[in-house]
Amino acid sequence: MSRASAPGARVELICVGSELLGGKTNTHQSYISLALARFGLSLSRESSLPDDLEPLKSAIAEAFSRADALIVCGGLGPTFDDITREAAAAALGRPLVFKPELFAQIKRRFQRFRTRMPAENRRQAYLISGASALKNNFGSAPGQMLVTRGADTGKPRMLVLLPGPFAELSPMFERDVLPRLKRLYARGVFSRALSVHLAGMTESAADERLKILTRRHRPGEAFTILAGRGQVDFHAAATAPSAAQAAKRITGIRRLIRRAVGEHVFGEGETTLESAVGALLRRRRLTLASAESCTAGFFSGRVTAAPGSSDYFKGGVIAYSNELKMKMLGVSTETLRRRGAVSAECAREMAEGARRATGASIGLSITGIAGPSGGTKTKPVGLVYIGLAGPGAACSVWESRFLGSRHTVRERAAAAALYRLWRMLSQR
Amino acid sequence: MSRASAPGARVELICVGSELLGGKTNTHQSYISLALARFGLSLSRESSLPDDLEPLKSAIAEAFSRADALIVCGGLGPTFDDITREAAAAALGRPLVFKPELFAQIKRRFQRFRTRMPAENRRQAYLISGASALKNNFGSAPGQMLVTRGADTGKPRMLVLLPGPFAELSPMFERDVLPRLKRLYARGVFSRALSVHLAGMTESAADERLKILTRRHRPGEAFTILAGRGQVDFHAAATAPSAAQAAKRITGIRRLIRRAVGEHVFGEGETTLESAVGALLRRRRLTLASAESCTAGFFSGRVTAAPGSSDYFKGGVIAYSNELKMKMLGVSTETLRRRGAVSAECAREMAEGARRATGASIGLSITGIAGPSGGTKTKPVGLVYIGLAGPGAACSVWESRFLGSRHTVRERAAAAALYRLWRMLSQR
Numbered sequence: 001m002s003r004a005s006a007p008g009a010r011v012e013l014i015c016v017g018s019e020l021l022g023g024k025t026n027t028h029q030s031y032i033s034l035a036l037a038r039f040g041l042s043l044s045r046e047s048s049l050p051d052d053l054e055p056l057k058s059a060i061a062e063a064f065s066r067a068d069a070l071i072v073c074g075g076l077g078p079t080f081d082d083i084t085r086e087a088a089a090a091a092l093g094r095p096l097v098f099k100p101e102l103f104a105q106i107k108r109r110f111q112r113f114r115t116r117m118p119a120e121n122r123r124q125a126y127l128i129s130g131a132s133a134l135k136n137n138f139g140s141a142p143g144q145m146l147v148t149r150g151a152d153t154g155k156p157r158m159l160v161l162l163p164g165p166f167a168e169l170s171p172m173f174e175r176d177v178l179p180r181l182k183r184l185y186a187r188g189v190f191s192r193a194l195s196v197h198l199a200g201m202t203e204s205a206a207d208e209r210l211k212i213l214t215r216r217h218r219p220g221e222a223f224t225i226l227a228g229r230g231q232v233d234f235h236a237a238a239t240a241p242s243a244a245q246a247a248k249r250i251t252g253i254r255r256l257i258r259r260a261v262g263e264h265v266f267g268e269g270e271t272t273l274e275s276a277v278g279a280l281l282r283r284r285r286l287t288l289a290s291a292e293s294c295t296a297g298f299f300s301g302r303v304t305a306a307p308g309s310s311d312y313f314k315g316g317v318i319a320y321s322n323e324l325k326m327k328m329l330g331v332s333t334e335t336l337r338r339r340g341a342v343s344a345e346c347a348r349e350m351a352e353g354a355r356r357a358t359g360a361s362i363g364l365s366i367t368g369i370a371g372p373s374g375g376t377k378t379k380p381v382g383l384v385y386i387g388l389a390g391p392g393a394a395c396s397v398w399e400s401r402f403l404g405s406r407h408t409v410r411e412r413a414a415a416a417a418l419y420r421l422w423r424m425l426s427q428r
Numbered sequence: 429m430s431r432a433s434a435p436g437a438r439v440e441l442i443c444v445g446s447e448l449l450g451g452k453t454n455t456h457q458s459y460i461s462l463a464l465a466r467f468g469l470s471l472s473r474e475s476s477l478p479d480d481l482e483p484l485k486s487a488i489a490e491a492f493s494r495a496d497a498l499i500v501c502g503g504l505g506p507t508f509d510d511i512t513r514e515a516a517a518a519a520l521g522r523p524l525v526f527k528p529e530l531f532a533q534i535k536r537r538f539q540r541f542r543t544r545m546p547a548e549n550r551r552q553a554y555l556i557s558g559a560s561a562l563k564n565n566f567g568s569a570p571g572q573m574l575v576t577r578g579a580d581t582g583k584p585r586m587l588v589l590l591p592g593p594f595a596e597l598s599p600m601f602e603r604d605v606l607p608r609l610k611r612l613y614a615r616g617v618f619s620r621a622l623s624v625h626l627a628g629m630t631e632s633a634a635d636e637r638l639k640i641l642t643r644r645h646r647p648g649e650a651f652t653i654l655a656g657r658g659q660v661d662f663h664a665a666a667t668a669p670s671a672a673q674a675a676k677r678i679t680g681i682r683r684l685i686r687r688a689v690g691e692h693v694f695g696e697g698e699t700t701l702e703s704a705v706g707a708l709l710r711r712r713r714l715t716l717a718s719a720e721s722c723t724a725g726f727f728s729g730r731v732t733a734a735p736g737s738s739d740y741f742k743g744g745v746i747a748y749s750n751e752l753k754m755k756m757l758g759v760s761t762e763t764l765r766r767r768g769a770v771s772a773e774c775a776r777e778m779a780e781g782a783r784r785a786t787g788a789s790i791g792l793s794i795t796g797i798a799g800p801s802g803g804t805k806t807k808p809v810g811l812v813y814i815g816l817a818g819p820g821a822a823c824s825v826w827e828s829r830f831l832g833s834r835h836t837v838r839e840r841a842a843a844a845a846l847y848r849l850w851r852m853l854s855q856r
Contacts, residue, residue: 019652019654020457020474021457021461021470021471021472021473021474022461022462022465022470022650022652022663023458023461023462023465023652023654023663024458024652024654025453025454025455025457025458026453026454026457027453029448029449029453029454029476030451030452030453033449033450033451034450034451037450037451042449042450043449043476044449044478044483045449045475045476045477045478045483045487046448046449046475046476047473047474047475047476048457048473048474048475049473050472050473055472055473059473062490222450224447224450224451224452226447226451226452235450235451290725290746292725295729296725296728296729296731296732296737296741296743297718297720297724297725297726297727297728297729297732297744297746298725298729299725300724300725300746300748301723301724301725301726301729301838303724304724304725304748305834305835305838307799307800307801307834308801309748310748310749313724313748314748314749314751314752315724315745315746315747315748315749315752315756316725316745316746317743317744317745317746317756318718318725318728318743318744318745318746319743320728320732320737320738320741320742320743321738321742321743323742323786323787324742324743324786327785327786328743328745328756328785328786357755357756358751358752358755358756359751371735372735373735373736406733406735407733410729410733
């Protein structure tokens with residue numbers, strides 16, 4: 001799904017930690033890839049290695065011989081199995097040098113937290129000869145950065161060691177590493193990035209309609225489509241010889257995205273579907289209540305994932321049983337008997353019932369068959385009705401069929417309900 | 429967190445796909461690691477490479493020279509940027525051979541779905557000379573497996589190519605690859621694995637208490653601790669010269685786990701916290717209703733993630749506003765005025781109100797401050813009260829303080845509520 005730009009600098013990533021080969025998901029790879037893309041750079045290879053000195057030493061030596069820049073994450077802790085410092089120094093044939101001022105800093109950190117520093121932490125005060133320390137404001141392990149010149153080419157070559165925990169790695173990477181990478185390998189190259197979020201369509205539908213961009217293969221452009229939580233994220237980056245040209249390229253890309261999938265674009269950057277909905281509700285001074293059956297709280301959970309959502313979300317009813325649909329939402333016995341709980345009529349009565357029970361200006365309902373069992377020929381697993389009552393007298397119901405596991409059906413139903421609400425609010 | 433066993437066979441993994449270097453999370457690595465651990469095997473290295481022929485060819489050649497078995501995932505599709513077949517054949521210096529019977533199979537698959545086969549799919553009918561095809565029941569790309577003998581050592585060496593989509597890769601890996609890996613590299617070695625799930629404790633607390641196992645470093649034992657969704661998963665694997673001995677080792681490990689963290693073990697294997705709670709409710713013929721404030725549906729969403737939960741879950745109220753806490757749950761004005769919505773009293777009244785409003789035998793409530801704002805000195809962000817009313821006259825309230833982001837606080841609060849419910853149900 002990703003089209004890399006013409007290769008500029010070769011940046012490689014090595015992730016160190018036996019847990020990465022024991023089942024833990026590697027999240028650094030995704031974070032660093034997306035961060036590099038903002039500057040028109042991309043990873044040419046990633047490797048995960050266990051906490052073993054010899055294989056790590058060879059992997060670092062090989063990667064450093066191939067790459068312009070090599071980023072190594074993890075293994076900078078104080079204990080015996082944290083061996084990245086030793087492996088990197090050996091791979092480069094440089095000694096590790098004890099830095100008294102670094103040791104003093106580490107000791108001060110422990111004093112500040114009023115804990116005794118274990119003797120092992122002394123190991124963290126060693127730097128590869130020639131490297132500079134990268135300050136860690138969130139942990140004891142300093143990072144390291146070494147920039148040399150290739151003996152033959154004269155080109156700058158960079159080795160970076162970063163601590164493993166994300167909360168320590170990420171500020172260090174943004175503050176010290178990214179700007180340096182840009183200066184060394186993207187000097188005179190200006191880049192702009194754009195993340196556009198789409199709802200109400202599948203990844204493959206988005207992929208198909210965005211081919212006008214992803215398949216035009218212009219140098220200096222990179223695109224990635226990622227899907228999850230019932231939405232699709234489209235990442236674009238463009239580089240150019242000036243900031244103005246890079247901005248202009250991104251403006252052109254944004255225009256093409258809008259033309260291809262405009263009605264599905266609910267936001268950019270940090271915007272989530274729930275924050276986009278929340279901003280519209282707040283602006284129009286409307287309040288929301290929910291009535292959930294098959295999603296049973298998934299929808300409300302997403303609405304309230306946005307901080308400050310108590311400004312517009314009143315609450316709702318999880319009417320999992322027919323009894324509660326009648327008792328708490330006023331769904332009629334007639335509807336349940338003749339149409340069933342999974343029907344457009346029931347969705348409508350649930351949405352209106354949520355509004356009535358809470359006094360909210362908008363009531364949103366979801367009723368469906370999440371599976372794996374409970375499906376019939378006329379009402380298959382994945383059939384979901386979304387009802388929207390208000391503001392005012394308006395009331396709409398949508399029928400959808402979602403494919404996938406119980407979890408996927410529920411996740412997509414909640415996202416689809418948010419999307420319907422967003423479209424209704426943004427159109428009027 | 430992972431302690432690898434003494435290295436037996438060297439198994440390497442290469443994941444192919446530019447999207448893995450463009451921000452997509454690699455999930456195959458975790459799946460394959462945990463699957464191998466069941467047989468006492470572990471990955472010695474993982475590499476991710478983009479869809480570029482030359483770098484992939486060298487990476488395969490290098491890995492195949494180091495490893496006993498090399499698994500390559502992805503890049504077996506029909507289009508021009510699917511280059512794993514070509515790269516692997518070139519790396520091994522073997523030709524690709526067209527297999528008419530494979531081509532016929534691929535064509536039949538398209539006929540079955542009544543779609544015209546694109547001309548590009550012919551590429552999928554080529555096998556590396558000497559390899560056998562692995563049947564793909566869920567897609568058009570067959571896998572490939574080649575087993576040779578090292579010219580010098582006579583040891584078996586294995587190359588496997590698997591399709592990228594998880595739904596295609598995973599059945600093929602379980603059916604064709606894992607048994608062969610076991611026969612070749614773990615013959616005469618019997619293995620047993622155990623996944624134990626813990627709730628109500630942090631990863632670091634579990635890590636500390638399980639050191640008796642993870643730090644004893646016995647050969648043939650491997651452990652991994654993984655945390656997420658407010659719970660901790662502890663994976664153990666043991667190998668031995670006989671099935672009985674392997675089973676005995678696992679029994680011993682299970683006993684030690686129970687001794688160290690027994691009161692937190694809610695299940696093994698496929699058991700989830702919500703399915704464990706559901707089984708107890710079903711067995712004791714009890715019904716449950718929820719009253720959620722800060723979690724606003726997260727808890728109910730998890731309860732109903734278990735298929736068939738409508739047997740015992742009636743539904744509930746999302747009482748996000750104080751108004752709804754009074755109106756729908758009967759929380760008293762007095763309590764809200766004197767103690768506030770985030771208080772033990774309010775949690776108790778919410779739990780009792782949920783029971784009253786729904787007729788369920790148990791009412792569970794959650795009220796707290798998820799943040800990021802809204803905290804005070806006496807009621808900081810992360811303060812959460814969990815109330816449990818019923819069965820019968822029993823009523824309990826727990827006060828907790830969860831650290832982390834808004835999302836983490838809500839996730840941990842919902843998991844803690846499930847854990848409290850599970851303990852109550854399993855003790856009586």
